[in-house]
Amino acid sequence: DSGVTQTPKHLITATGQRVTLRCSPRSGDLSVYWYQQSLDQGLQFLIQYYNGEERAKGNILERFSAQQFPDLHSELNLSSLELGDSALYFCASSVLAGISTDTQYFGPGTRLTVL
Amino acid sequence: DAKTTQPPSMDCAEGRAANLPCNHSTISGNEYVYWYRQIHSQGPQYIIHGLKNNETNEMASLIITEDRKSSTLILPHATLRDTAVYYCIVRPRGGAGSYQLTFGKGTKLSVIP
Numbered sequence: 001d002s003g004v005t006q007t008p009k010h011l012i013t014a015t016g017q018r019v020t021l022r023c024s025p026r027s028g029d030l031s032v033y034w035y036q037q038s039l040d041q042g043l044q045f046l047i048q049y050y051n052g053e054e055r056a057k058g059n060i061l062e063r064f065s066a067q068q069f070p071d072l073h074s075e076l077n078l079s080s081l082e083l084g085d086s087a088l089y090f091c092a093s094s095v096l097a098g099i100s101t102d103t104q105y106f107g108p109g110t111r112l113t114v115l
Numbered sequence: 116d117a118k119t120t121q122p123p124s125m126d127c128a129e130g131r132a133a134n135l136p137c138n139h140s141t142i143s144g145n146e147y148v149y150w151y152r153q154i155h156s157q158g159p160q161y162i163i164h165g166l167k168n169n170e171t172n173e174m175a176s177l178i179i180t181e182d183r184k185s186s187t188l189i190l191p192h193a194t195l196r197d198t199a200v201y202y203c204i205v206r207p208r209g210g211a212g213s214y215q216l217t218f219g220k221g222t223k224l225s226v227i228p
Binding site for chain 1: 156
């Protein structure tokens with residue numbers, strides 16, 4: 001158990017809908033990262049927040065957005081869903097802002113299925 | 116461009132040492148080598164990281180060659196629960212690219228009874 005929690009575990013929805021994935025970081029961690037893992041693209045970094053502010057962006061679609069709240073939990077919002085958005089979504093957390101000695105610990109993931 | 120090269124799959128007998136190689140011939144002096152593994156569809160699990168010295172923790176040992184162009188992750192006594200995909204990741208010390216982990220395809224390790 002990494003100490004990172006994600007809800008829900010599974011989510012099934014229809015194309016065009018909007019969903020929200022939630023992540024609670026490990027106690028004391030200030031950074032939250034979101035990753036997407038699909039069959040054809042592998043594990044890809046989406047976005048990082050540090051202490052409430054966006055710090056780095058990866059291959060995140062404009063239909064996707066995230067935020068980190070004052071209690072440091074984070075939400076990833078996915079809108080206008082398409083079949084290709086079906087994937088595992090992982091949240092990770094780390095203590096600092098993301099320097100290379102700052103280890104990221106991953107949650108169990110949310111499996112999103114878009115029908 | 117891929118920064119690391121790993122064999123797509125390996126087998127290891129249960130109880131034996133598993134040696135997973137990684138080639139990172141273009142690594143620069145300020146880049147760390149990280150290893151993660153992913154068991155089935157669970158979240159990636161941190162194993163170990165290093166810069167140039169060999170490292171050991173309760174899970175594994177990391178051997179980095181003197182020229183830093185390759186490394187080997189060693190699981191000293193593999194068990195069936197070590198069956199997973201193992202990712203070798205090169206990560207800059209700071210600046211752009213240091214925030215995220217860039218995963219390749221990894222090595223699928225199968226531990227055989």
